[in-house]
Amino acid sequence: MSARVQTAPFDLATELAGFGAGAGAVVTFTGLVRDDTGSLAALEIEHYPGMTERALTDYGQAAAARFGLCDWRIVHRHGRIATGQPIMMVATAARHRRAAFEAADYLMDWLKSRAPFWKREIGQDGAARWVAAKTDDEDSLARW
Numbered sequence: 001m002s003a004r005v006q007t008a009p010f011d012l013a014t015e016l017a018g019f020g021a022g023a024g025a026v027v028t029f030t031g032l033v034r035d036d037t038g039s040l041a042a043l044e045i046e047h048y049p050g051m052t053e054r055a056l057t058d059y060g061q062a063a064a065a066r067f068g069l070c071d072w073r074i075v076h077r078h079g080r081i082a083t084g085q086p087i088m089m090v091a092t093a094a095r096h097r098r099a100a101f102e103a104a105d106y107l108m109d110w111l112k113s114r115a116p117f118w119k120r121e122i123g124q125d126g127a128a129r130w131v132a133a134k135t136d137d138e139d140s141l142a143r144w
Contacts, residue, residue, distance in 0.1 A: 001060060001072050002073050003056035003060055003074040004075050005047060005052050008077075009085065012028065012089065015091065016028065019093060020071045021070075023094055024094070025097040025101075026093045027101050028089060028090070030088070033087050035083045042122045043131075044119070044120040045119055046118045046120075056076065059074070059111065060072045062110075064103075067092070067102055067103035068095070069092055069094050071092070071093040074089070076117070090104050092104045109141045
């Protein structure tokens, strides 16, 4: 059970080696930097070291308690990340698939709405703009 914040890309196979031993289900989610407009070059992610890891650990522990997880892992990148590259991953392991799926969904909603990251979109022209919170993300979080 762990949470990490790093600049380097992660390897999903390496992250899952030995993950969830004894579980009946493992669910993973990998988020990629997407370009909805055709003009995005990268995202720049900022965070407060220490505070961010603590928040991610708190979310993971809450999911473990709520859904009876045997294991969980959160890896989130920071710095400049090009479109198409992985930005984060969540893995959950539980005795039963429903708990693993719900825990992963729960974690994604918390991460998307409350994780202490600040994102700037960098356009192909070099222009930068901060990414604002989205109502849809808040609505998703309200389910829990």
